Amino acid sequence: xxxxxxxxxxxxxxxxxxxxxxxxxxxxxxxxxxxxxxxxxxxxxxxxxxxxxxxxxxxxxxxxxxxxxxxxxxxxxxxxxxxxx
Amino acid sequence: xxxxxxxxxxxxxxxxxxxxxxxxxxxxxxxxxxxxxxxxxxxxxxxxxxxxxxxxxxxxxxxxxxxxxxxxxxxxxxxxxxxxxxxxxxxxxxxxxxxxxxxxxxxxxxxxxxxxxxxxxxxxxxxxxxxxxxxxxxxxxxxxxxxxxxxxxxxxxxxxxxxxxxxxxxxxxxxxxxxxxxxxxxxxxxxxxxxxxxxxxxxxxxxxxxxxxxxxxxxxxxxxxxxxxxxxxxxxxxxxxxxxxxxxxxxxxxxxxxxxxxxxxxxxxxxxxxxxxxxxxxxxxxxxxxxxxxxxxxxxxxxxxxxxxxxxxxxxxxxxxxxxxxxxxxxxxxxxxxxxxxxxxxxxxxxxxxxxxxxxxxxxxxxxxxxxxxxxxxxxxxxxxxxxxxxxxxxxxxxxxxxxxxxxxxxxxxxxxxxxxxxxxxxxxxxxxxxxxxxxxxxxxxxxxxxxxxxxxxxxxxxxxxxxxxxxxxxxxxxxxxxxxxxxxxxxxxxxxxxxxxxxxxxxxxxxxxxxxxxxxxxxxxxxxxxxxxxxxxxxxxxxxxxxxxxxxxxxxxxxxxxxxxxxxxxxxxxxxx
Ligand SMILES: Cc1ncc(C[n+]2csc(CCOP(=O)(O)OP(=O)(O)O)c2C)c(N)n1
Ligand SMILES: [Mg+2]
Numbered sequence: 167x168x169x170x171x172x173x174x175x176x177x178x179x180x181x182x183x184x185x186x187x188x189x190x191x192x193x194x195x196x197x198x199x200x201x202x203x204x205x206x207x208x209x210x211x212x213x214x215x216x217x218x219x220x221x222x223x224x225x226x227x228x229x230x231x232x233x234x235x236x237x238x239x240x241x242x243x244x245x246x247x248x249x250x251x
Numbered sequence: 252x253x254x255x256x257x258x259x260x261x262x263x264x265x266x267x268x269x270x271x272x273x274x275x276x277x278x279x280x281x282x283x284x285x286x287x288x289x290x291x292x293x294x295x296x297x298x299x300x301x302x303x304x305x306x307x308x309x310x311x312x313x314x315x316x317x318x319x320x321x322x323x324x325x326x327x328x329x330x331x332x333x334x335x336x337x338x339x340x341x342x343x344x345x346x347x348x349x350x351x352x353x354x355x356x357x358x359x360x361x362x363x364x365x366x367x368x369x370x371x372x373x374x375x376x377x378x379x380x381x382x383x384x385x386x387x388x389x390x391x392x393x394x395x396x397x398x399x400x401x402x403x404x405x406x407x408x409x410x411x412x413x414x415x416x417x418x419x420x421x422x423x424x425x426x427x428x429x430x431x432x433x434x435x436x437x438x439x440x441x442x443x444x445x446x447x448x449x450x451x452x453x454x455x456x457x458x459x460x461x462x463x464x465x466x467x468x469x470x471x472x473x474x475x476x477x478x479x480x481x482x483x484x485x486x487x488x489x490x491x492x493x494x495x496x497x498x499x500x501x502x503x504x505x506x507x508x509x510x511x512x513x514x515x516x517x518x519x520x521x522x523x524x525x526x527x528x529x530x531x532x533x534x535x536x537x538x539x540x541x542x543x544x545x546x547x548x549x550x551x552x553x554x555x556x557x558x559x560x561x562x563x564x565x566x567x568x569x570x571x572x573x574x575x576x577x578x579x580x581x582x583x584x585x586x587x588x589x590x591x592x593x594x595x596x597x598x599x600x601x602x603x604x605x606x607x608x609x610x611x612x613x614x615x616x617x618x619x620x621x622x623x624x625x626x627x628x629x630x631x632x633x634x635x636x637x638x639x640x641x642x643x644x645x646x647x648x649x650x651x652x653x654x655x656x657x658x659x660x661x662x663x664x665x666x667x668x669x670x671x672x673x674x675x676x677x678x679x680x681x682x683x684x685x686x687x688x689x690x691x692x693x694x695x696x697x698x699x700x701x702x703x704x705x706x707x708x709x710x711x712x713x714x715x716x717x718x719x720x721x722x723x724x725x726x727x728x729x730x731x732x733x734x735x736x737x738x739x740x741x742x743x744x745x746x747x748x749x750x751x752x753x754x755x756x757x758x759x760x761x762x763x764x765x766x767x768x769x770x771x772x773x774x775x776x777x778x779x780x781x782x783x784x785x786x787x788x789x790x791x792x793x794x795x796x797x798x799x800x801x802x803x804x805x806x807x808x809x810x811x812x813x814x815x816x817x818x819x820x821x822x823x824x825x826x827x828x829x
Pocket of ligand 1: 640641642643644645667668669670692693694695696697719721723724725726727
């Protein structure tokens with residue numbers, strides 16, 4: 167199974183501990199986050215996280231389902247990011 | 252928020268909120284960072300039970316929750332109090348048990364300074380809880396408690412931690428308990444679509460070799476009767492997971508018993524040969540599937556679970572349905588046709604006859620451990636709440652007790668936590684005072700949380716604690732025998748540290764460590780030791796009738812192994828029967 171780069175787009179409640187929970191869920195499975203950016207949205211109570219992570223489609227699918235299960239996660243979408251050398 | 256009420260301190264608001272949330276029993280242990288809360292407990296409208304170790308407190312709350320279906324509640328102090336809860340939380344988290352655990356914390360101004368008894372409880376418990384909260388202000392307390400109970404009990408249940416700094420407990424607040432909870436981002440309710448239901452009904456009706464495979468999710472959803480209704484109507488045999496034991500009465504002819512590593516031949520072969528499997532509230536854990544690539548390869552699987560993340564996590568399924576198991580079954584029932592599957596059931600009966608769950612005596616005059624479980628079944632008319640610890644005795648409890656009722660088999664399945672049995676049994680008995688509770692422990696695991704026995708003594712809780720004493724960490728010893736060249740490294744618990752007792756006579760008891768009878772007596776409980784097979788049944792009959800806590804130490808054959816066994820990562824053909 168091929169590991170490819172995936173871009174996870176997460177909209178989360180802007181509350182303490184949410185970033186740690188999400189990063190922990192990904193890194194706790196031994197997956198390395200390649201890039202991470204967090205920023206505000208127009209709605210100040212919602213933050214947006216962009217997370218690039220290498221993994222097989224199956225593993226990423228599982229991570230997305232578990233992210234959606236988190237109490238503070240509003241929405242997660244995923245797409246393949248451009249391949250990097 | 253109403254403001255005409257008099258303000259109260261955060262500690263009082265916490266106690267009031269726990270009461271509003273429906274708390275009947277609080278299991279806990281005091282310490283500096285929660286003394287403000289303890290100060291308010293005497294006036295609380297719920298019972299407080301003082302455990303003797305925070306792990307014990309959480310396991311008690313867990314046992315209470317598993318037995319009653321209501322959330323268990325625990326209260327501990329900061330630092331070591333909080334870190335001692337980790338194993339208990341992880342155990343509940345794995346098995347989807349609803350808990351709310353309040354931890355004290357150092358004052359907010361001291362967080363991050365390595366203050367006395369400071370621990371990063373939020374960081375530490377994140378990975379072993381469903382969710383956790385750090386309360387920043389006393390005004391947040393009522394709402395946070397309400398949300399914690401909501402999260403613990405909705406979707407896949409689980410433990411929720413509320414970390415409450417000491418200064419917050421002292422702050423004044425007028426905040427009121429909310430009338431309803433609505434969480435912006437957490438909406439776990441999900442229902443099956445009409446198309447899914449139609450497809451499911453068609454698959455059930457067209458199946459020639461169907462199996463229902465029922466897990467802990469059936470019990471959590473209260474769907475046992477609905478499983479039985481469909482199984483009987485459509486003539487479908489039912490296998491269960493460890494967590495699903497009791498969800499379908501094993502006294503029914505359609506019952507296959509437990510599936511998996513130590514499951515019955517009938518259950519494992521039925522799953523292997525089925526053309527259709529209706530998997531309800533299960534996770535397809537590795538202890539159940541064996542070699543994944545070969546698991547149930549002839550079957551179309553429909554997997555129903557309230558947790559979308561557990562669908563197709565481990566096995567590929569024909570259809571995954573994220574929904575409440577009970578909802579799905581009640582809806583599909585009317586579309587299911589009456590059926591009998593005589594050839595399929597005859598085949599299963601033949602497998603059952605070929606390899607029944609059975610045991611043979613190994614040495615005359617020596618009690619076999621399986622016999623102890625059968626004797627408990629008889630002594631309690633099969634109606635006891637059976638609480639186990641972890642190891643060989645746990646598997647024998649799964650195999651040799653005829654499980655009939657849901658919420659009557661309480662065991663640490665996912666985590667396999669030794670030390671669960673004694674405190675969980677006490678919690679279960681507190682939650683179900685009208686039921687006989689029997690705890691079955693190994694000699695290893697009993698030593699991990701034995702201190703909690705005094706709680707049963709203090710509260711006069713009539714649990715029967717049975718220690719199945721094989722003088723060793725039996726499950727470890729079995730693996731060493733089978734997979735590690737009989738190199739019994741550090742798995743023997745007797746004084747002489749030897750394994751094969753060639754002679755078993757009255758002297759034998761003195762080689763065992765500790766002396767469980769003296770130990771139980773020192774804790775204030777009645778205790779007896781049984782060595783002679785002829786005395787086993789009378790001793791148990793007497794013990795279960797005793798109105799207070801009693802411990803029965805049964806010296807059993809040390810070399811008995813758990814069979815059948817389908818070792819990890821082997822297919823069903825690899826099942827070993829002796
Ligand atoms: C806390 C914990 N530590 C270690 C283990 C690994 N383990 C699983 S079964 C077992 C042996 C249990 O021995 P005992 O309690 O005597 O039960 P028996 O198997 O003899 O019935 C051990 C050490 C565990 N499950 N839990
Ligand atoms: Mg043992």
